[in-house]
Amino acid sequence: MKRLFKITLVFVTFFSVPSLFKNRLIALTVLEKAPNNKLKTEPLQSEDTPYGNMISAAGAKYGVDPELIRLVIGQESRFQPNARSHKNAQGLMQLIPETAQRFGIKNPYDPQQNINGGTRYLSWLLNRFDGDVKLALAGYNAGENAVKRYGNKVPPYRETMQYVNKITAAYGSTYHAVPVQKKLLNRKMAIVQ
Secondary structure, X not given: OHHHHHHHHHHHHHHHHHHHHHHHHHHXXXXXXXXXXXXXXXXXXXXXXXXXXXXXXXXXXXXXXXXXXXXXXXXXHOOOOOOEOOOOOEOOOOEOHHHHXXXXXXXXXXXXXXXXXXXXXXXXXXXXXXXXXXXXXXHHHHOHHXXXXXXXXXXXXXXXXXXXXXXXHHHOOOEOOOXXXXXXXXXXXHHHO
16 A cells, blocks of 8 residues: 555656646746857848948838838849749849839849849838738738738638748737838829929
């Protein structure tokens, strides 16, 4: 009987004590590791990434936050200028041939042209969706017509939803100031004069 009692006591102690302190141990582990993880996951500034100067220049030219451009490039091609998808999207910002042509890109594998074309498209989408970053990103990934088809909501495509969530989480905002379109601004100024 004493032996059965000892075995039961050991069994209960072995399995119940760790579960009683499980949350406390996890909390201590997380607190100890938090500073190291924060250093590893802190995003780089656009200037610290490949093509940082091109990204900054395109952002200034088309009124798009360079950080958003950087995140799109990181997600689209991982900064590989010769990237090509199974859907024939090409270059750093993964422009499909129709989009590249639409925005005047002759060589989608040229980093400068690709960044300019992709940023111009992103600017156009931000204007189209009134600064809604989620809808602009959904349009970038699935096409603006897919967003329109779903009532100006993120289409329920798994890839698109993951794409939008990943970038907006890293970006930290779902709103971007609407870029001023220079042609439109110039036309309004000409009418006033």
